[in-house]
Amino acid sequence: MESHADQRLRHLYTGDSVWYIARTARDRSPGIEEANADQALIEHLFLSEVRGGAAYAQHPVSIRATRVLDGRTEVFLDKCAIGTRGKRYDFAEEALCRLLPFGVDDGELAGVCGLRVSHIDSRGIHLRLVQAPAAHLTLVGPTAAHWKQLVAEHHKAVSAAGSTPLWDRQRYGEAEHAFHARHPKFGEHEAGMSLLTSGILRRIGMWHTTSNAFCTRYWQAGHQTMVWELRHLYGTRPAHDEFAALFRKPLWGPPLVVLKQHCDCHSRRPDAGGRPHPDFERQCTFEFHHQDRPGVLEIRFRTGRPRNDDEPEVRADLEAAGADPAWLGRVLPRRKILVPAG
Numbered sequence: 001m002e003s004h005a006d007q008r009l010r011h012l013y014t015g016d017s018v019w020y021i022a023r024t025a026r027d028r029s030p031g032i033e034e035a036n037a038d039q040a041l042i043e044h045l046f047l048s049e050v051r052g053g054a055a056y057a058q059h060p061v062s063i064r065a066t067r068v069l070d071g072r073t074e075v076f077l078d079k080c081a082i083g084t085r086g087k088r089y090d091f092a093e094e095a096l097c098r099l100l101p102f103g104v105d106d107g108e109l110a111g112v113c114g115l116r117v118s119h120i121d122s123r124g125i126h127l128r129l130v131q132a133p134a135a136h137l138t139l140v141g142p143t144a145a146h147w148k149q150l151v152a153e154h155h156k157a158v159s160a161a162g163s164t165p166l167w168d169r170q171r172y173g174e175a176e177h178a179f180h181a182r183h184p185k186f187g188e189h190e191a192g193m194s195l196l197t198s199g200i201l202r203r204i205g206m207w208h209t210t211s212n213a214f215c216t217r218y219w220q221a222g223h224q225t226m227v228w229e230l231r232h233l234y235g236t237r238p239a240h241d242e243f244a245a246l247f248r249k250p251l252w253g254p255p256l257v258v259l260k261q262h263c264d265c266h267s268r269r270p271d272a273g274g275r276p277h278p279d280f281e282r283q284c285t286f287e288f289h290h291q292d293r294p295g296v297l298e299i300r301f302r303t304g305r306p307r308n309d310d311e312p313e314v315r316a317d318l319e320a321a322g323a324d325p326a327w328l329g330r331v332l333p334r335r336k337i338l339v340p341a342g
């Protein structure tokens with residue numbers, strides 16, 4: 001059974017609702033379990049392909065929470081995201097377009113090789129992997145009817161473009177076989193990184209509950225590194241020590257250790273006149289890794305030049321996406337800054 005302190009930690013790490021966590025605390029032991037190899041692979045492929053940090057949304061990277069259940073993991077998606085020039089789009093639709101595989105007529109593969117829609121029910125859309133039979137990921141957000149509509153529309157659009165939808169087949173399609181022939185190390189590289197990425201997905205709440213960044217992006221750099229870039233407002237303290245502490249917490253943190261760290265915080269302060277330094281641009285960088293496995297997580301805590309010209313737009317986008325006002329007050333406090341000349 002989980003204590004109140006454990007329940008608070010579960011909320012901090014997973015982003016899951018306090019109500020659900022309290023209601024189910026009796027049936028659970030503290031801590032976040034590590035995925036098996038099949039499950040880690042689908043979680044890795046999901047997070048690395050969905051690229052939710054490309055836009056502003058209600059939560060960093062458009063994911064509110066994850067919930068690890070017996071035999072599957074649920075991922076709670078934000079309803080919408082705000083792209084360039086304030087364009088609003090359905091994040092579930094965006095996720096399907098990025099994830100579901102189809103063969104383009106020149107033999108190229110789009111989407112995640114081997115990903116399949118197993119079924120849609122009142123919980124959400126259930127995804128499986130041909131190459132990892134025990135893998136099971138459920139995307140939660142839209143109603144079953146809306147998921148069905150999104151999949152049908154995507155099927156229609158892909159077919160109309162002369163491409164072949166593969167997400168409803170039992171076996172690999174032609175484009176997937178060709179992809180494997182072209183990238184023979186695909187499975188090996190993905191398997192190497194997958195536990196690290198899955199560990200991050202299972203703790204997706206941290207970017208919302210702990211980070212002080214108003215903008216969060218991530219990408220894979222090569223086969224062994226995942227980079228997370230956090231942008232902070234000038235004057236807002238990056239929470240890197242809190243992150244490092246969460247990563248070291250037994251039972252709860254991902255089993256990672258600090259490989260390298262560079263801290264620029266001493267030069268984040270303004271000068272004696274209260275003005276920020278004119279060439280202000282700071283980055284503290286932390287690298288975490290598994291002691292006995294490949295894969296590096298690099299977190300860049302960045303603070304840009306002090307200016308307030310684009311802040312109102314960022315704030316408007318986040319508000320339009322439904323971001324929590326208390327969180328906005330923390331990551332984008334309203335202020336007036338003195339912008340140095342030149």
Ligand SMILES: [Zn+2]
Binds near residue numbers: 238240263266284
């Ligand atoms: Zn620092």
